[in-house]
Amino acid sequence: MCLRIRAFRDAVLVPLSVVRGAAAGGAAIPYRVGGFDSDRAFIRETGLWRHYGAAAAPEWAEPAARLPGTHVYGGILLDSFGHFLLESLARLWAIGETGDAPVLWHFVQPRRRPWQSEILGIAGLHTRAAVPIDRPLGVETLLVPDPGFVIGTLFHPRQAKALDLVPAPAPRAGRRVWLSRSALPPHHVRVEGEAVAEEALRARGWRVVHPERLTVRDQLAAIAEAEVVAGFQGSALHSLILLSGFAGEVRIVRRRETGIGLHPNYGLIARGKGFRQRVLAVPLRALDDGGSSPRLALERPEELADLLDGRA
Template sequence: MTDDPYAKHLAFLDYQRARPEPVRAPVIEIVPDATVTGVGDVVKSPQGVSIQDSGVYHADDALCGLSLHRASNIPEDNIAPDPLPSERRARGDVVPGRHLFGGIIGPHFGHYLVESLGRLWAVDHLKGEFDSLVFIRTHGPKRTPFADFGQDVLAALGLDLPVHTVVRPTRFAELVVPSQLFGFHLRAGHPLFHAFVHRRLRAISGAGEGARRLYVSRRQYGDTPGEEALETLLAGHGYRIIQPESLSFAEQIAAYNAADTVLLAEGSAVHVLAMVARADQRVGVVQRRPGVFAGGMDHLRGFSGRAGVLIASQPVESVADRLAQNGFLAN
């Protein structure tokens, strides 16, 4: 595989074009006596794409194709063998009850929001209760995000359910597998997923009530050029400066729901805001790295119906001019 970044990018695009189109419509498949496999060893395709092997299988060992995760704008993919190899069959008892498949889950907060919530819309469209949510843990740290922030997000969404994090093949008496209606393959999200998060999150109020202007900082990471001076400028124009890491997920949502204008340093906080952003809000994203931050900007536009404004952070000395030109410093 070449080391040239542009050639790598073209190779990734060639790989993704050859893949079957992902499902972008609401579909639900019920899988009795389902086997969920953990991820196998990651292998590289000839184009350099990292392939992680995991999925959901029917009782006859046939792959449930709807369970495969799609990450179409990064060099990773999820492909599973069909049928299930005998050595990958579950060895333990069947987990009784009815369970909802949530897809994959990794250790990064932003990716959790974008890649691990997109199947949960089905909760609002199926009768009856679920006994748990089922996720496949991807490679990375042995911890899952539920110990850090995952349960906080699920609680805000009103999903008070146990979570099964699968690392080795496990059988479930009944597994409901919905299509993934939000993710890197569908960055603006599907209207059913919009409705799911809006209904559950836009009503949250509390911390941050009354703060009409917010700046969401990354200063503790030190990766946004000129951010300390930017915060001083914005505080002088009536902005409340918040560090999202010091707030619960529900407190962050409440602050965004109460605001008319939100400026954010580029990062995971943009994906939090995008879940509840409204067409009557003015939203700006201050860049911290080259590129157009397409995933975050598409998320904002798709869920709110209004495009956010991308503000270049360099040259630092002219950031104030760019903010003023876009209406963020008006009284």
């Protein structure tokens, strides 16, 4: 597949709107997002789609302001760490090819969170003029790149190259890092017994890291030199996408009782960035009937360390 940058004259971008009632984690993408060409036809490349479907197109609106000159469409600044890395940065491959044209963004939240600004800075976009699409905007010339990452479907080599942002040194012998979920807020999926398992990991020389307590740069520094990076499947593992030349091994412990297998994104990232990856399964039991944040428990927490060290 060849990625393109398409140019539209007299385009109109309308603000993002939330689709009320869309089930969290369901098939529906809970946004209406995108823009229109001069004939009021929806520009598909300004939309958001995944392997299971596409976000609904917005309704056309008369521009409240007009932007002269050339602007580039950056995408949607999502509020989820993993989706931000994969989808909000999906057009990074092209932004560097569009000169100094200001970047137009759809915002999910009215203001950027600190970690979002930090990631955009790591991506070199801190000096690029950013324009929020907070009202219908007419654009004299709108450059619209194809997304280089599509959830569950595509990780283009050009996007993988663009995300080579932080060099990873050669792995340090014996450095093993566990990305913990044990301190996440209650609305996130946590695994009961993980803290017990972490004590066994520490006793064996593993470093236990709580990513949400670190800056993004500190998260990357914690894993960049690791021989092994491991954790329950979750968005913290997606930060590997920002590393260049990571030569360690990733070990993902599946959360099988969520009702789904390992998401294809993990394979897309490992192949696109060229690192080794293993998927492990550990006995878990469900503590409730699931939902968007199911409660899970390790059957035998002490065995997780054995599994990760290849002794189980």
